[in-house]
Amino acid sequence: MKLDPQLPSGPIHDAWTQRRRELPLISPINKRRFKVLVVGSGLAGASAAATLAEQGFRVTLLTYHDSPRRAHSVAAQGGINAARNYQNDGDSVERLFLDTVKGGDFRAREAGCHRLAEISGAIIDQCVAQGVPFAREYGGTLANRSFGGALVSRTFYARGQTGQQLLYGAVQALLRQVDAGRVELLTQRDVLDLITVEGVARGVVCRVQASGRLEAHTAHAVLLASGGYSNVFHRSTNAVKSNASAIWRAHRRGAAFANPCFTQIHPTCIPSGDPGQSKLTLMSESLRNDGRVWLPAQAGDARPPHAIPEAERDYFLERQYPTYGNMAPRDVASRRARERCLEGHGVGPGGRSVYLDFSDTIRREGRAAIESRYGNLFAMYERITGSDPYAEPMRIYPAPHYTMGGLWVDYNLMSTIPGLFVLGEANFSEHGANRLGASALMQGLADGLFIAPATVSGWLAGHLHTEVSADHPACRDSIAAVQARIDGLGSTSGGHSCDSLHRQLGDTMIGACGISRHADGLRAAMAEVRELELAFAQELRLPEPRAGRNPELEKALRLEDFLQLAGLMLRDALAREESCGAHFREEHQSADGEALRNDDNFCHIAAWQWTGEGQEPTRHCEPLHYRHATPSRRNYR
Amino acid sequence: MSSASLRLTLRIWRQESPRQPGAFVSYPLEELSPDLSLLEALDRLNEQLLMAGERPVSFDHDCREGICGACGFMVNGQAHGPQRATSVCQLYLRHFRDGNKLTLEPWRARAFPLQQDLSVDRSAFDRVLAAGGYVSVNTGSAPAANALLVGREQAEQAFAAASCIGCGACVAACPNASASLFVAAKLGHLALLPQGQPERQRRSAALQSAMAAEGFGSCSNQLECAAVCPKEISADWISRMNRSG
Ligand SMILES: Cc1cc2nc3c(=O)[nH]c(=O)nc-3n(C[C@H](O)[C@H](O)[C@H](O)COP(=O)(O)OP(=O)(O)OC[C@H]3O[C@@H](n4cnc5c(N)ncnc54)[C@H](O)[C@@H]3O)c2cc1C
Ligand code: SF4
Ligand code: FES
Numbered sequence: 001m002k003l004d005p006q007l008p009s010g011p012i013h014d015a016w017t018q019r020r021r022e023l024p025l026i027s028p029i030n031k032r033r034f035k036v037l038v039v040g041s042g043l044a045g046a047s048a049a050a051t052l053a054e055q056g057f058r059v060t061l062l063t064y065h066d067s068p069r070r071a072h073s074v075a076a077q078g079g080i081n082a083a084r085n086y087q088n089d090g091d092s093v094e095r096l097f098l099d100t101v102k103g104g105d106f107r108a109r110e111a112g113c114h115r116l117a118e119i120s121g122a123i124i125d126q127c128v129a130q131g132v133p134f135a136r137e138y139g140g141t142l143a144n145r146s147f148g149g150a151l152v153s154r155t156f157y158a159r160g161q162t163g164q165q166l167l168y169g170a171v172q173a174l175l176r177q178v179d180a181g182r183v184e185l186l187t188q189r190d191v192l193d194l195i196t197v198e199g200v201a202r203g204v205v206c207r208v209q210a211s212g213r214l215e216a217h218t219a220h221a222v223l224l225a226s227g228g229y230s231n232v233f234h235r236s237t238n239a240v241k242s243n244a245s246a247i248w249r250a251h252r253r254g255a256a257f258a259n260p261c262f263t264q265i266h267p268t269c270i271p272s273g274d275p276g277q278s279k280l281t282l283m284s285e286s287l288r289n290d291g292r293v294w295l296p297a298q299a300g301d302a303r304p305p306h307a308i309p310e311a312e313r314d315y316f317l318e319r320q321y322p323t324y325g326n327m328a329p330r331d332v333a334s335r336r337a338r339e340r341c342l343e344g345h346g347v348g349p350g351g352r353s354v355y356l357d358f359s360d361t362i363r364r365e366g367r368a369a370i371e372s373r374y375g376n377l378f379a380m381y382e383r384i385t386g387s388d389p390y391a392e393p394m395r396i397y398p399a400p401h402y403t404m405g406g407l408w409v410d411y412n413l414m415s416t417i418p419g420l421f422v423l424g425e426a427n428f429s430e431h432g433a434n435r436l437g438a439s440a441l442m443q444g445l446a447d448g449l450f451i452a453p454a455t456v457s458g459w460l461a462g463h464l465h466t467e468v469s470a471d472h473p474a475c476r477d478s479i480a481a482v483q484a485r486i487d488g489l490g491s492t493s494g495g496h497s498c499d500s501l502h503r504q505l506g507d508t509m510i511g512a513c514g515i516s517r518h519a520d521g522l523r524a525a526m527a528e529v530r531e532l533e534l535a536f537a538q539e540l541r542l543p544e545p546r547a548g549r550n551p552e553l554e555k556a557l558r559l560e561d562f563l564q565l566a567g568l569m570l571r572d573a574l575a576r577e578e579s580c581g582a583h584f585r586e587e588h589q590s591a592d593g594e595a596l597r598n599d600d601n602f603c604h605i606a607a608w609q610w611t612g613e614g615q616e617p618t619r620h621c622e623p624l625h626y627r628h629a630t631p632s633r634r635n636y637r
Numbered sequence: 638m639s640s641a642s643l644r645l646t647l648r649i650w651r652q653e654s655p656r657q658p659g660a661f662v663s664y665p666l667e668e669l670s671p672d673l674s675l676l677e678a679l680d681r682l683n684e685q686l687l688m689a690g691e692r693p694v695s696f697d698h699d700c701r702e703g704i705c706g707a708c709g710f711m712v713n714g715q716a717h718g719p720q721r722a723t724s725v726c727q728l729y730l731r732h733f734r735d736g737n738k739l740t741l742e743p744w745r746a747r748a749f750p751l752q753q754d755l756s757v758d759r760s761a762f763d764r765v766l767a768a769g770g771y772v773s774v775n776t777g778s779a780p781a782a783n784a785l786l787v788g789r790e791q792a793e794q795a796f797a798a799a800s801c802i803g804c805g806a807c808v809a810a811c812p813n814a815s816a817s818l819f820v821a822a823k824l825g826h827l828a829l830l831p832q833g834q835p836e837r838q839r840r841s842a843a844l845q846s847a848m849a850a851e852g853f854g855s856c857s858n859q860l861e862c863a864a865v866c867p868k869e870i871s872a873d874w875i876s877r878m879n880r881s882g
Contacts, residue, residue, distance in 0.1 A: 047776075050776070051776040054775045054776060065699070065707070066697070066707070066758065066759060066760060067706075067759065067760065067762065067763050067803060068763070069705075069706065069763070069802075069803055070699055070700075070705040070706060070707050072699075072700065072705075074700065074704055074705050074706075074802075075700050075702060075704050075705065084782075086783070122777075122779070124782045125779040125780065125781055125782045126774075126776055126777075126779045127782075128779070128782040128785060128832070129772065129774045129779035129780065129782075129785075129832055130771070130772050130774060130779075130832070131771075131772045131795075131799075131826070131827050131830050131832045131833055133787075133792050133793075133795040133796040133799050133826065133830065134792070135789075135792065136787050136788065136789045136792040137789060138788070138789045139786070140786030140787050140788050140789070141783050141786065142782055142783060158796055158799075159796060161704070161796075161800060164704055164800070164802075165796070165799060168799060172766065172770060172771035172772070173771060173774075173776075175763060175766050175767040175770065175771060176767070176771045176773060178763075178767045179767040179768060179769070185763075187760060210752060239699040239700045239701070239705060240698060240699055240700075240701055241699050273670070273672040274670040274672050274673055274677075276670065276673055276677050276680065276681055277672075277673065277677060278674075278676070278677050278680055278701060279701050279702075281701075281702050379722075380702065380703065380727070383703075383720075383723065383727050383729065384727070384729070385672075386672075386729070386731055449776050449777075450776070450777070453776070493690075497684050497687050497688065499680065499684055500684070541687055541688065543687060543690075543691075543692050543693060548653075548654065549654070549695060549752065549753045549756075551693065551695060552683075552687065552693060
C-alpha cells in the first residue's frame, strides 16, 4: 500500500491557494454529467452536498436519520473556533495553526492544520450569511469565548447549542438544493458496504430501514461523512446510533485506517449512575471558564460539598497547572481527575466523579450571568441528575467523546481508494493525538464547505467516463455480500442481546483503551474482544423475521463492525510505544506523570491495512515533518 | 441519585406496519432505578421481549439528550409526557410513582404516517422547509461576518425561535394537527435577522402553502402546541407570522 499524502510543495502559507490554482476545473455544462454520493448529513456531509450541488453536480445524500437535521453534529454545545482576532487579544491564523499542531501533540500534518486555521474565518462568514444566530455583543458584533487548551478567545457560539445552529444552517442550505432538484435526499438508509470497480470507489450498498430492502447507489465519487466511532465504548457522549459501519466496511474494501487508538476522553461529562444507562451526556467545556474543579483534600471525605471548608478542598487543576488551571487541555484534565478518583478522593457513586463548582462565579457575577451563559446546560444537568447545579456543585467525570482516528486521507481528503473521499470526524485528519476544543465543528465545515468541493471537483475532472450502472456485477456482488452477512447473523435463539454484548465490549474498551493504557491490559482486552466476537457469531439473539423494519438487526450490523474495529484500536494502542495526547501509555511517562512522546520512533501517522478475515492487519507509517512548529514537549504547567 | 426502585406498567400501542391493525398491550416492569430515563426503561423492556422471543417495541430516538428531535410519543395523552419543556428522552423515572401505569402511543396526524409502534414519519417537516425555509446564499460568496450587525437582544430572539428541534410534538398536541408553531418558529428566526429580509415575504407564503399541501391543519389558537413544546417555543411566533408574514 502506498501512502502518498499529496502534500503541497513550497511555503505553507499559500499552499492551499496554490493547490486550488493547480486543481483542474470542469465546465458548468459538464458538471451536470457527474454524480456524487454523500453518506451522512452532519456538518461535513450536509455542507459538502449543498456546496457540490450549488456548483452544478448531481448529488445523492444518504443518511439513516429520518431527517438530516438529526445528525449528531446537532448535539455540539460549546462552539466553533476561528482566527479572527475580534477580541484583539493577539489571535491570528499563525497562532491557531500552532495551537492546533501543539494541541494534537505533534501527530498531525502541518499543512492540513495550517489550511484549517486559514479557512476558519470564511466559515464564520458563511454561517452568518446563512442566518446562524451566533451570540452578539450589545453593539451588534460577534461575541467570543475561550476554550480548553487556548489562551485567546476565538470561539464563536450560539448559547450552548452551537452545533444545532450550525447544522440547521447547513441543512437549510441542503434543503434549498433539494428544492432546486439538485440533491436527492434519501433518508432512513443504512449504508453497509462500499462498491468498488477495479479498485475505484463507485457506489455504496444501503439497507432501507423501513422495508429491509437492499439498494445499490452508484456515482462518480463517494464521500463518506459518517461521523465518529466513540460508541465502540458503548457509553459515550455520541448519539446512540452513531457508528463505524460506513468507514469500517470501506476499510475492509481497501481504505487504510489511521490512528484508530486516538480517542478523546472528555473531562466534563455527567457520570453514569445505573448500568442500564444508555449514554453519557457532555457538559460543555465552556463551563470550565466559570466553574472550578475540586475534590476533598482528604481521601474518603464523605461530607456534602458545602460542609467542606475552603481549606480542606483541593483545586487540583489550579494547583498542578497554574497557567491554564481549570482550562488545562482535555486529556490532561481527564487523566488528573481519574488519578484523584483512583486515589480515593472521588465523590458520588463509587467515588467516580469530581466537583465542578460555580459558587465563586455566582457570588461574583450573580446567578443571572450564569443563567444567560449556560442556562440550558444547567437545566439539562438538573433533569438528568435531579440535583440543582446553582445550589450545589455539578459532579462530572471523563467520558469517551471524539475519535481523532478514522480513515486515512491525503491532503485532498481522498482515502487510499481512488474516488473515495472522507470528511469530518470520519477521517483522521488535522487533530493529531488530541483535539483542541471547538475545532471539530471547524474541521467538519472546512472539509464540507471548502476543501472537498475543490478537491472532489478536481479529481472528477479526469474521470467522466466512469459511472457504473446499478446492475453492474460489482453492485450485485456487494448486495449479495451484504445479504449473506445479514442471513448469517447469529442464532436467533442465542442467549445474548446486542445491547448486552455492546455493554461488555464497552467495559473492556474503557478499561484497557480509555484514559490510560498499558501493554498487559491491551493484550488481555484483545482476548476478551475475541471472545465477544465468538459470542456474537454463535449466541446472538435476533428477532424474527429479519425482513421489514428491524432495529435489532440495525444494532447487530453496527456491533459486528465495532467488535472488529475494537481489535484494531487495541493493536494500534499496543504498537504505539509512547504517550501522546489522548493516548497515554503508562509505560511512557515522565517523573511527574506527564505524557512522554517518542519522536524518534513515532513521529508518524499509523495507517492500517486490512488483509482479510482473521489475518493480522498491516501497519504502515506516514512520517510527519515539522518545519514551522518545533516539536516541543507540551507543557501546560 | 437514589437507590429506590420502581414498578411501572407500560401500556404501549403495538402496530407492526401501517397496513396492519394496531392495539394496546400492557407490559409490567419491575425494579427500575428512578435514575433511568423512560427510554432506558423501554430498552429494558425490549431486552426482555427479545429474550422472550417477542418483537421489541419500535420507538424513535438517537441523541438521548433532548437536542436531535428524534424521540417523541404520547405519554398518558401528553406529547413527550408530563414534564414541562422536556423531550421524552429526558423524562426520568424519578418523576413517576411506584405502581404508575403509563400509556404510550404514537403521534397521530395525517401528515405523520405511522411506521411501526411508536414511530412515525415526519419527513413532511423537511419538505415544508425545503419550500423556502432558508437564506439563499452560495458558499464562498458571503460578506464579512461583522459587516452585518445584529443587536444582542435581536440575536437572542432569533436564537430562541431557531432552537425548535423539529420533533413534531406541536402537531401531535394540536386538535387540528397544525404545524403552525414549527413553521412560525422558522419564519420568526429568519425574519429577525438582516440576512433573512430579502426573501421574507416569499418565504412566508411558500412555507405556509407547503404546510397546507402536506396535510397539516390550520391554527385555531388552542395553544396546545406551545404547552408541549420541549424547547418552549412561544405561541407569540404564530401571531407574528399571522401579522407580518
Ligand atoms: C456532545 C458533543 C458535543 C460536542 N461539542 C463540540 C463543540 O462544542 N465544538 C466542536 O468543535 N465539536 C464538538 N463536538 C464534536 C463535533 O460535534 C463532531 O465531531 C462533529 O459534529 C462531527 O460532524 P460530522 O459531520 O463529521 O458527523 P456527524 O454529525 O456525526 O454526522 C454523521 C452523519 O452520518 C450519518 N451516518 C453515519 N453512519 C451512517 C451509515 N452507516 N449509513 C448512513 N448514514 C450514516 C448519520 O446519519 C449522520 O447524518 C461535540 C461532540 C459531541 C458528541
Ligand atoms: S415547535 Fe416545539 S414542539 Fe414543535 S417541532 Fe419545534 S420543538 Fe417540537
Ligand atoms: S433522542 Fe434526541 S431529542 Fe430525544
